[in-house]
Amino acid sequence: MDLNLRKAILANVSDNNxxxxxxxxxxxxxxxxxxxxxxxGVLxxxxxxESSESEKTEMLDALEQGVKQAH
Structure with a gap:
């Protein structure tokens, strides 16, 4: 991804709650x-x-389930 695109996306949401x-x-x-x-993708x-290792594992588990269900 182009670095300028990443910066633009971050600038667009930087003040969001x-x-x-x-x-x-x-x-x-x-x-x-x-x-x-x-x-x-940037988000x-x-x-x-910003996630801990256990949060990453949880996300990967959810992603794996989502991928399996998408087929």
Whole structure:
């Protein structure tokens, strides 16, 4: 991902509170638009980097289940 895109996405949400961040995530997922995927990726990167090892394991477990159910 282009570093400028990452910075732009972070700048767009930098002043958002928890409820606004949640609304952004829900909107991006519900819209199903491909153009929203980079933004979700940047947000996931932030979540991943701020998570403990046990939280990462929990996310990976949920991701594995989601991938299995998507097929």
């Amino acid at each position: 928890k409820e606004q961040l949640e609304a952004t995530i829900i909107d991006a997922i519900q819209s199903g638009e491909e153009k929203m995927l980079p933004g979700l 996931f990167e932030l979540i991943w980097n």
